[in-house]
């Protein structure tokens with residue numbers, strides 16, 4: 142089996158440590174409009190006192206480190222976590238962390254380095270690539286793994302999905318006519334697939350990578366919560382194994398940097414530390430310390446891989462997709478994770494630790510990545526993911542409530558801060574090249590928690606001052622979103638809302654037959670909503686808070702200049718400003734691309750202008766969006782039918 146047959150013998154680490162104190166350049170970062178990075182770091186004093194107050198208050202019992210975490214089986218133990226006693230949104234002051242004079246030397250590290258990046262066409266990796274090229278034009282070649290049928294198709298994807306996109310507009314402005322030549326001198330598309338042996342690389346490029354590459358960045362993933370188990374395990378668990386096999390061939394490799402997710406911590410509760418996983422870890426077992434271990438599940442990754450392969454041979458094709466989906470969720474929950482995505486990512490981390498040998502490894506664990514805070518411009522976003530389908534449906538008047546703990550916390554981080562932390566960690570550990578593994582959680586829930594009921598208020602404030610416009614040009618007024626703590630209450634709300642908005646009762650007398658069909662539609666739609674709420678529930682009732690002490694210490698290693706250029710102080714984020722003036726306007730412009738979402742007013746922080754050249758419309762859903770009904774645009778019944786038919790077809794449900 143590919144996963145287990147990786148050789149440990151070929152690791153040749155002959156990289157020369159970089160001179161940390163080497164010549165430093167003055168400000169090399171080029172900012173686009175609204176950026177400047179000045180707003181990334183504010184100065185203040187609260188962190189150490191806030192942290193000590195966290196561990197000395199009544200809820201200290203829930204803020205334990207991972208060694209003594211308590212798992213609540215339903216993950217709903219919010220009463221124990223007095224979120225409001227943590228730091229509320231807004232009103233944030235920030236840190237007095239003093240930068241070291243010479244800092245980490247991030248720019249120096251990047252100079253001349255050659256990188257191999259997977260997931261290059263994804264949201265996060267593109268922000269990373271853009272920042273590297275804007276920060277250090279003398280970086281060496283960057284090899285980008287791209288799924289494509291041949292070199293020409295990979296080159297087309299490079300052009301259409303990376304080089305010619307709006308995200309790279311600052312670089313286009315900086316390089317002018319030589320932009321294309323500059324990009325082509327740096328970026329090398331490599332045809333491949335993390336699901337294939339040797340990543341599907343041909344011999345020639347394998348040799349080039351083995352000879353030249355200094356840093357490997359693994360950002361490729363399948364991020365769908367309820368993905369088929371076979372698909373998710375192949376990409377998220379076996380993919381890193383295959384990449385590690387390539388890493389072992391690299392003669393100059395200084396670092397293997399893996400992008401994971403903070404939610405690999407599964408159903409852990411309380412304060413969750415930045416600790417690496419090891420083979421055999423199983424979150425379900427952590428909860429039952431008093432029970433005899435023999436009655437608890439033992440996670441055997443090879444066994445899981447075999448389970449998938451064997452099952453596939455024994456099931457009819459037409460049932461396979463659904464069964465694989467169910468199996469992923471069932472296996473994840475059995476072992477203490479909330480869904481297939483985070484479970485297979487956690488197993489990916491375990492395999493990396495098992496296989497790394499003496500290769501230095503950094504694991505970056507961001508929480509929910511949302512639009513850029515300031516660079517290359519505020520509000521850049523791609524894909525409709527995590528909380529965003531809910532935010533957008535709410536703004537369009539399609540969703541007036543959701544299943545969520547009002548006092549719970551949504552852990553959000555802007556994409557540019559994740560990228561900055563990634564580069565800082567890369568330089569720090571790529572320079573020292575110690576053969577260890579370091580984990581960084583890029584997360585806000587401990588140092589600057591965004592509470593759901595505050596988020597709901599911010600959404601309301603945004604859409605009240607900048608409502609969406611319906612097809613007849615009228616502003617869509619939305620009420621404050623109702624937050625429900627139980628599926629029953631949420632379901633009741635959906636029914637009442639569907640009935641009220643569709644006029645179902647009124648139609649029942651005049652068009653009995655049609656209204657029956659409509660009622661069925663509503664029923665199915667409500668069922669869909671409940672299914673999605675069930676998938677979201679582990680996140681909207683999440684009982685863990687992600688500690689980021691390592692990440693804070695990384696920041697302490699940076700010079701003042703680096704903190705300005707590569708800031709990732711999530712504590713400094715003013716959620717009101719970020720959500721209402723940056724993130725939602727960014728979503729409306731870059732994700733919805735203005736469709737039915739015209740901004741009624743201009744926001745204070747300008748979100749970047751027109752849509753760039755030939756961008757592939759990309760449906761990167763973490764979860765699908767939810768068109769229940771659209772009360773605002775004309776004939777009620779037709780709209781409901783249209784939306785539901787579109788929805789069901791798009792997601793492969795039964796024919797109507």
Ligand SMILES: NC(=O)c1ccc[n+]([C@@H]2O[C@H](COP(=O)([O-])OP(=O)(O)OC[C@H]3O[C@@H](n4cnc5c(N)ncnc54)[C@H](OP(=O)(O)O)[C@@H]3O)[C@@H](O)[C@H]2O)c1
Nearest residue numbers: 260261262263264265288334335360361362402507509510
């Ligand atoms: N977005 C978040 O909120 C978030 C939060 C925490 C952690 N993360 C982690 O951050 C990383 C990047 O996430 P993202 O948001 O940028 O994801 P994304 O936009 O969905 O991009 C995923 C990337 O992986 C590539 N990929 C998928 N399957 C592949 C395969 N078999 N072979 C090669 N490449 C493959 C995709 O290529 P195609 O374009 O060809 O599909 C795409 O480039 C992931 O590891 C994710 O787990 C994301």
